[in-house]
Amino acid sequence: MSSSFTRALRPALRTSSRTLAQRSSAIAGIVRPAASSNVTSLRRNLSSTSPRRSASAIDISDIPPTPITHLSEIETAMTESVAKFAADVVLPKAREMDEAEAMDPALVEQMFEQGLMGIEIPEEYGGAGMNFTAAIIAIEELARADPSVSVMCDVHNTLCNTALLKWGSEHVKRTFLPRLATDTVASFCLSEPVSGSDAFAMATRATETPDGFVLNGSKMWITNSVEAGVFLVFANLDPSKGYKGITAFVVEKGTPGFSIAKKEKKLGIRASSTCVLNFDDVAVPKENLLGERGQGYKYAISILNEGRIGIAAQMTGLALGAWENAARYAWNDRRQFGSLIGEFQGMQHQMAQAYTDIAAARALVYNAARRKEAGQDFIKDAAMAKLYASQVAGRVSSLAVEWMGGMGFVREGLAEKYFRDSKIGAIYEGTSNIQLNTIAKILQKEYTS
Numbered sequence: 001m002s003s004s005f006t007r008a009l010r011p012a013l014r015t016s017s018r019t020l021a022q023r024s025s026a027i028a029g030i031v032r033p034a035a036s037s038n039v040t041s042l043r044r045n046l047s048s049t050s051p052r053r054s055a056s057a058i059d060i061s062d063i064p065p066t067p068i069t070h071l072s073e074i075e076t077a078m079t080e081s082v083a084k085f086a087a088d089v090v091l092p093k094a095r096e097m098d099e100a101e102a103m104d105p106a107l108v109e110q111m112f113e114q115g116l117m118g119i120e121i122p123e124e125y126g127g128a129g130m131n132f133t134a135a136i137i138a139i140e141e142l143a144r145a146d147p148s149v150s151v152m153c154d155v156h157n158t159l160c161n162t163a164l165l166k167w168g169s170e171h172v173k174r175t176f177l178p179r180l181a182t183d184t185v186a187s188f189c190l191s192e193p194v195s196g197s198d199a200f201a202m203a204t205r206a207t208e209t210p211d212g213f214v215l216n217g218s219k220m221w222i223t224n225s226v227e228a229g230v231f232l233v234f235a236n237l238d239p240s241k242g243y244k245g246i247t248a249f250v251v252e253k254g255t256p257g258f259s260i261a262k263k264e265k266k267l268g269i270r271a272s273s274t275c276v277l278n279f280d281d282v283a284v285p286k287e288n289l290l291g292e293r294g295q296g297y298k299y300a301i302s303i304l305n306e307g308r309i310g311i312a313a314q315m316t317g318l319a320l321g322a323w324e325n326a327a328r329y330a331w332n333d334r335r336q337f338g339s340l341i342g343e344f345q346g347m348q349h350q351m352a353q354a355y356t357d358i359a360a361a362r363a364l365v366y367n368a369a370r371r372k373e374a375g376q377d378f379i380k381d382a383a384m385a386k387l388y389a390s391q392v393a394g395r396v397s398s399l400a401v402e403w404m405g406g407m408g409f410v411r412e413g414l415a416e417k418y419f420r421d422s423k424i425g426a427i428y429e430g431t432s433n434i435q436l437n438t439i440a441k442i443l444q445k446e447y448t449s
């Protein structure tokens, strides 16, 4: 993977008073940030689309504006480190894992070793204690090599770890976060056969018992479920209250009555497991209640709003990976009519346009991430980022197949895989129509007098 592409889309590191030795000790194993990294990372332009701030917003009025793609020192180190891991370790396995429709267990272990499964988990729980943007960068860089590995990292970090950090009791945090940071993959279980876009129409029920709760029902389309040891499950504890009965639980693999009913065979991200899960009288101890009874719908909405920025990052990384793969071929390998095919203006214009689209998608993604970190409204920004980045990923990966001609169409290379993998961006964590609904609803509110 050529670093020149990275440099072109990412501005050079700003001057820093810290020495290289301090920097490298801070990134041992990728991620051991200085205590001030969150503050450092906020020293940039955090706004673009809305001047309004929530009550919890950080005051950024005296921060000099900087390019939205400017990264802190620790985030830059993270980018370089994950890009190297993705190129050296993930990319060589991408084709084989896609053909096998399975994630290599050794790679899952390496993801933990690299600190990529506990990015925002504080160090006291065994994680890396980094910020949200660091997670977004990791997801993006992994997707450049393999979007399946990227979504494993995304769901685990931005949905599951975040939920436990935000709403877990001290018992839940102490029991599960050290495992999620070091050796146990997690799944986020919301969708069901009867409830996709209309997620809160779920049929899975929870019943309270003297010892805790009993779950009954089925979940569908659950990412990471083959690899996972911990499942964040949403079920309705009081259907008489409608969606206000939805409650979140932490369920461990191996609990009697819990089973994987079916593993899906998919068009894309085939190394990422997607399964139907059954819950037949699954007993959950009362300590594994996540947060408060009846608050599950609020938790799910909140997590998915953040998670969408992760999917947008995955799609941006995918688009860049597809573009780079084809650009290398067009500018180095393939000659027709006596020239490299990348010399033809018809090719160059398309490639330049596609690269511009990727940079625009990245700007939306980083802006949404920074707004979230600053405590500003970010829901519209996250929806726009996910919508646009998934469109760009679809367009660019499709063009990249064409730029490579027959070589783009065969399964020898990765062009056709990026194209297949891109399709999921418009479906999970809210379809494109659902993102458009969200954007339009907020705009209508803003523009209604």
Ligand SMILES: Cc1cc2nc3c(=O)[nH]c(=O)nc-3n(C[C@H](O)[C@H](O)[C@H](O)COP(=O)(O)OP(=O)(O)OC[C@H]3O[C@@H](n4cnc5c(N)ncnc54)[C@H](O)[C@@H]3O)c2cc1C
Binding pocket: 155, 187, 188, 189, 190, 191, 195, 196, 197, 198, 220, 221, 222, 223, 224, 266, 274, 424, 427, 428, 429, 430, 431, 432, 433, 434, 437
């Ligand atoms: C590979 C994969 C991995 C997934 N991983 C997870 C996971 O880990 N956890 C999890 O809980 N779920 C997961 N999902 C589920 C995913 O979030 C849903 O598939 C998605 O929300 C869409 O739901 P659906 O498939 O039921 O489609 P539907 O809701 O049936 O939608 C079908 C079509 O109707 C349109 N539509 C629906 N409602 C509206 C509306 N109000 N306005 C306009 N158009 C509308 C949609 O845009 C779409 O085009 C995954 C799905 C896939 C395919």
